Amino acid sequence: MSALLEARGLSKRFGGVVAADAVSFSLAPGEMLAMIGPNGAGKSTTFAMVGGQLAPDSGRVLLDGADVTGLSPAALFRRGIGRTFQVAQTFATMTVCENVQMALLSAAGEVFGLWRTARARHREAALEALARVGMAQAADRPTATLAYGDVKRVELAIALAARPRVLLMDEPTAGMAAQERAELMALVRTIARERAIGVLFTEHDMGAVFAHADRILVLVRGEIVAAGAPEAVREDARVRAAYLGETGARTAAQALDARETHDGGRP
Amino acid sequence: MDPAFLVIQGLNGLASASSLFLIASGLTLVFGVTRIVNFAHGSLTMLGAYAAALLAPLAMASLGKPLGFWTAIAVAAIAVGLLGVLIEIVLLRRIYRAPELFQLLATFALVLIIQDLVILTIGPQDVLGPRAPGLTGFVEIFGRRFPLYELFLIAVGPIVLGLLWLLLTRTRFGILVRAATQDREMVGALGVDQARLFTGTLFLGAFLAGLGGALQIPRAPANTEMDLALIAEAFVVTVIGGMGSVTGAFLAAILIGVLQAYGILIFPEITLVVVFLLMAIVLVVRPYGLLGKPEPIGAGPGAAFALTLRPWTGVENALAILGILALAAAPLLLDAYGVTVATEAVILALVAFSLHLIIGVGGLVSFGHAAWFGLGAYGAALAVKSLSIPMEAALALAPLVAGLGAALFGAFVVRLSGIYLAMLTLAVAQILYAVAFQWVEVTGGDNGIVGVWPADWASGRIVYFYLVLALAGAAILALRRIMYAPFGYALRAARDSALRAEAIGIAVRRTRWLAFALSGAAAGLAGGLWTFLKGAIDPTVLSIPVSVDALAMLLLGGAQTVIGPIVGAGLLHMMEDQTMPLTDYWRLVLGLVLLAIVLLAPRGVVGAIEALREARRDETRAAKGAPP
Amino acid sequence: MSAGTTPLLVVEGLDAAYGRARVLFDVSLEIAAGEVVALMGRNGAGKSTTLKAVLGLVPAKARRLTFLDRSIAGLAPHRIARLxxxxVPEERRIFTELTVxxxxxxxxxxxxDGRAPWTPERLFALFPNLAEMRGRRADAMSGGEQQMLAIARTLMGNPSLVLLDEPSEGLAPVIVEQMADAVRAMKQEGIxxxxxxxxxxxxxxxxxxxxGLARGEIRASGTLDAVSAALAV
Structure with a gap:
């Protein structure tokens, strides 16, 4: 598989603290890549460097081989990177459909349009994107009235509307009830496969990680200490010692078992 | 230049710096702990000056000269400190959690109220205080005479800084103040009663303000214009020093005092500009000031100011058309005076509506909208007077000049957020005010520019009304169109979630910058129309009260709806028009109205009607048994 | 809990949310005087929110929330602290610009009630590292030292119950040992x-x-082994 997104030796220091130390990984089309590790291990820092919120001190980010290091989030969006946030970010004073239309207006380069009314622009495409995440029926509701789980789905629709090639998801299941978590992750996985989108996500819920990731990166103190298939990562003694512990390993095992029976393992 | 003169000038600068520091240190301490920028801080200084000027002669008569004088100073400062306590308990306590725009408006309401109460009780005339006993003489420095009292003031600054340092590091109260400046919630979780801490801080801050004012009386009489002049400078000092930092305020005060002292030698016309320019530069290079902490302060104007768009219903369209028809018929129904008032109201509606684009749609707290109104007004007046171009061309030039000005300053403004953005917009307006005031050769200074009348065909009262209605109406409709266009949506998107907006490719800063320029251009057109209505303008078109008036209209009408600001402009202007002839104390009335809105009806009049409608809709739904 | 002891803190049916994201669902727990009770759970399970909700620092609703038999629901945080x-918050929240x-x-x-109050001297005996740096600004301290200072600062309020949020997080094993000693010392003092x-x-x-807390719900209670096992399910 060719690399869609590649991080090469990303490093970042804050004062005297090394937040990320030569972090390298690659992401293939259609792949679900999870990044896990204890708090303060550098997940957020790495994620922010890939997503354009933070410029690395050294190292590069490549998208389809092209250097995109240090580009703004807006520029990264135009090159095909979509993202969701730990606390879902939507436009609270707009309807659900308008939220998605916003992404399409932006992708079409129309946001500086001063005259034509925005309300009907790209509505069909937006409805389609909403239908894909199961939110079409709520299209005309004010976003502020949705349940949080639904807001997360709307955010996913916004991130996917402009057909990105890479999706960055920061704690995609945070704040959701158990049932919603599983459904959302399954949905993301299906769409990623369908559209060959590479998905990089951080996650604290080991059930979600081991049930849905194709590969897992483990960060501890700013360094990648393990990377590989879920089974291998679960067996890794260092990962158990530094992060998973007995509890996490057991959760992981159960998630992996359930996965075998559901979809016969990874592709 | 004579080196001795330069030294004297430097000493003058240091003396001013001391006074400035006294005032700014209180402002910054109060801000650090309560996170409120107290607009009324300058008013407290003014009260300190009045109290000392009135008390000192009495005290000196009964207690003897030196003792009486210094007793009066101390009593004045303590009394102002107690007033600060009263303000904290009665007002500030209710608005600690409110958006910063409400806090600024509420404390500005105090400015208005205090100003009128002073005029009401003491009168509008200046009050001259006695000179300080024992410090009336001069010392000789390099062969030049330098007042002893100024020398004393130079010493006061470092002494107060030292005492504050002792208070902040050696007393439990001071340690708690510093801890709360860093993390209020944690201090509360450790068992410290925040309410008492805040009250104590307000006493200290107001005491320093009062002391700063009281110590001014041997230099200058107490007067009713001190408050806004001082608060603007104190804002600049605290912002440059870093909000919440006492040492930063000291450094900034010295920087500004000295800069002003020498600036007056080099650019006598624009010393004030130099000061505000320094602030603009510091904010761009160090957005949190010299010694400030890089933390975002203030989250924008808040939900009460967030416009929500929906297509108008048939009823609303009909009402709008009816409203336009009623305006068009106004000259038939009103007398000559009424037509003038209606013309003013339409112009002000454009001012409020243009501000709506930045605040309601863009979520940027602008506290200096007068800048663009005034720039348009001066642009038109100067075009007619100096370039001798006709009214039609001048009216086209007004929005252009204001729009370019807003684009230029806006490039700096949109780099900031929250309270710092509000402070910078205020500073921008004050820069332009200062230019208009001091650059007498071009702007006519205090007297302004007179004799700017419309072209002959438009000189009739009624014709001019229709001209204003057509131009302002067209501008309002264009702005409304923009709100419903993709650009308006993008601007709103950036307000609702800047993170999300960036993540879908919206260049947030550029979007805000364009909005700033468009809004400025629209306000500039209003300024141009105002000039030809009045036939004369002076620096007051650029003053803080104009900015606050625009905000009050937005607030009164309600910023959550498209129509709110227009209704607010009409209501506020009618109210001012009705109260001004009846009472000299319209500032008092306006202040009370502002307080009432902030405390009782934060969504404004149209917002309140919307809320009623929503409630009725919910009731109907409930009655029908349908799901909400 | 031993029979007959009145519980210090009683939490019953506690719900909390950040905006519309619900974090706690019907959490109930009790702590008696002198007990050391662990609230186990992964990141994001709602542990910190539970502690903050008890203190009134996040908006929450509870059927019953009492401390020393007194309802503390809706009280200002400083009033709850004074009881x-x-x-000790997870982020420690030391006043970094202040000295130790x-x-x-x-x-x-x-x-x-006339107990001997904690003094800096007694605390320095408990945390010898702190004694050497009493005049130092807190931002010049290591993470472990800041954690000790955070505990010491809270003890200065002479509490009878301390809510200790993830004291071992991000600390070197040897410091974690000292942290454990500190908790045992508190227990000895009857805290x-x-x-x-x-x-x-x-x-x-x-x-x-x-x-055991998972996804905002109490999943298990009892011995630590039992709770760990239950959380893994």
Whole structure:
């Protein structure tokens, strides 16, 4: 598989603290890549460097081989990177459909349009994107009235509307009830496969990680200490010692078992 | 230049710096702990000056000269400190959690109220205080005479800084103040009663303000214009020093005092500009000031100011058309005076509506909208007077000049957020005010520019009304169109979630910058129309009260709806028009109205009607048994 | 819980949310005087929110929320703290611009019921590292030292119950040992501790019993082993 997104030796220091130390990984089309590790291990820092919120001190980010290091989030969006946030970010004073239309207006380069009314622009495409995440029926509701789980789905629709090639998801299941978590992750996985989108996500819920990731990166103190298939990562003694512990390993095992029976393992 | 003169000038600068520091240190301490920028801080200084000027002669008569004088100073400062306590308990306590725009408006309401109460009780005339006993003489420095009292003031600054340092590091109260400046919630979780801490801080801050004012009386009489002049400078000092930092305020005060002292030698016309320019530069290079902490302060104007768009219903369209028809018929129904008032109201509606684009749609707290109104007004007046171009061309030039000005300053403004953005917009307006005031050769200074009348065909009262209605109406409709266009949506998107907006490719800063320029251009057109209505303008078109008036209209009408600001402009202007002839104390009335809105009806009049409608809709739904 | 002891803190049916994201669902727990109880759960399980909700720092609703038989629901945080409920937050929230001694001063409250109050000297005996740096600004301290200062600062308020949020997080093993000593010392002084933890090792070393929290719900309670096992399911 060719690399869609590649991080090469990303490093970042804050004062005297090394937040990320030569972090390298690659992401293939259609792949679900999870990044896990204890708090303060550098997940957020790495994620922010890939997503354009933070410029690395050294190292590069490549998208389809092209250097995109240090580009703004807006520029990264135009090159095909979509993202969701730990606390879902939507436009609270707009309807659900308008939220998605916003992404399409932006992708079409129309946001500086001063005259034509925005309300009907790209509505069909937006409805389609909403239908894909199961939110079409709520299209005309004010976003502020949705349940949080639904807001997360709307955010996913916004991130996917402009057909990105890479999706960055920061704690995609945070704040959701158990049932919603599983459904959302399954949905993301299906769409990623369908559209060959590479998905990089951080996650604290080991059930979600081991049930849905194709590969897992483990960060501890700013360094990648393990990377590989879920089974291998679960067996890794260092990962158990530094992060998973007995509890996490057991959760992981159960998630992996359930996965075998559901979809016969990874592709 | 004579080196001795330069030294004297430097000493003058240091003396001013001391006074400035006294005032700014209180402002910054109060801000650090309560996170409120107290607009009324300058008013407290003014009260300190009045109290000392009135008390000192009495005290000196009964207690003897030196003792009486210094007793009066101390009593004045303590009394102002107690007033600060009263303000904290009665007002500030209710608005600690409110958006910063409400806090600024509420404390500005105090400015208005205090100003009128002073005029009401003491009168509008200046009050001259006695000179300080024992410090009336001069010392000789390099062969030049330098007042002893100024020398004393130079010493006061470092002494107060030292005492504050002792208070902040050696007393439990001071340690708690510093801890709360860093993390209020944690201090509360450790068992410290925040309410008492805040009250104590307000006493200290107001005491320093009062002391700063009281110590001014041997230099200058107490007067009713001190408050806004001082608060603007104190804002600049605290912002440059870093909000919440006492040492930063000291450094900034010295920087500004000295800069002003020498600036007056080099650019006598624009010393004030130099000061505000320094602030603009510091904010761009160090957005949190010299010694400030890089933390975002203030989250924008808040939900009460967030416009929500929906297509108008048939009823609303009909009402709008009816409203336009009623305006068009106004000259038939009103007398000559009424037509003038209606013309003013339409112009002000454009001012409020243009501000709506930045605040309601863009979520940027602008506290200096007068800048663009005034720039348009001066642009038109100067075009007619100096370039001798006709009214039609001048009216086209007004929005252009204001729009370019807003684009230029806006490039700096949109780099900031929250309270710092509000402070910078205020500073921008004050820069332009200062230019208009001091650059007498071009702007006519205090007297302004007179004799700017419309072209002959438009000189009739009624014709001019229709001209204003057509131009302002067209501008309002264009702005409304923009709100419903993709650009308006993008601007709103950036307000609702800047993170999300960036993540879908919206260049947030550029979007805000364009909005700033468009809004400025629209306000500039209003300024141009105002000039030809009045036939004369002076620096007051650029003053803080104009900015606050625009905000009050937005607030009164309600910023959550498209129509709110227009209704607010009409209501506020009618109210001012009705109260001004009846009472000299319209500032008092306006202040009370502002307080009432902030405390009782934060969504404004149209917002309140919307809320009623929503409630009725919910009731109907409930009655029908349908799901909400 | 031993029979006959009145519980210090009783939480029944606690719900909390950040905006519309619900974090706690019907959480109930009890702590008696002098007990060390662990609140186990992974990141994001709602441990910190539980502690903050008890202190009134996040909006929450509860069927019953009492401390020393007194309802503390809706009380201002400083009133709750003054009743003898101390809190050491996960992020420590040391006043970094203040010295060690000043940080302790902020925490100082009179001791209730005539107990010998904590003094800086007694705390320096407990945390010898701190004694050497009493005049130092807190931002010049290591993470472990800041954690000790955070505990010491809370003890200056003479609490009868300390809510200790993830004290071992991000600390070197040797410092974690000292942290465990500190918790045992508190227990010896008769101070009850509610300890939120992710790692069983630390909790096992200090606590009497445990609750298990997952996704905002209490999933188990009892011995630490039982709770760990239940959480893994």
């Amino acid at each position: 003898g409920l101390g809190w 001694a000043e940080n302790l001063e902020v925490g100082r409250r009179p001791a209730p 009850a501790v509610l300890l939120s933890e992710q790692t069983a090792a630390f909790a096992a070393a200090v606590s009497d019993r445990a609750y």
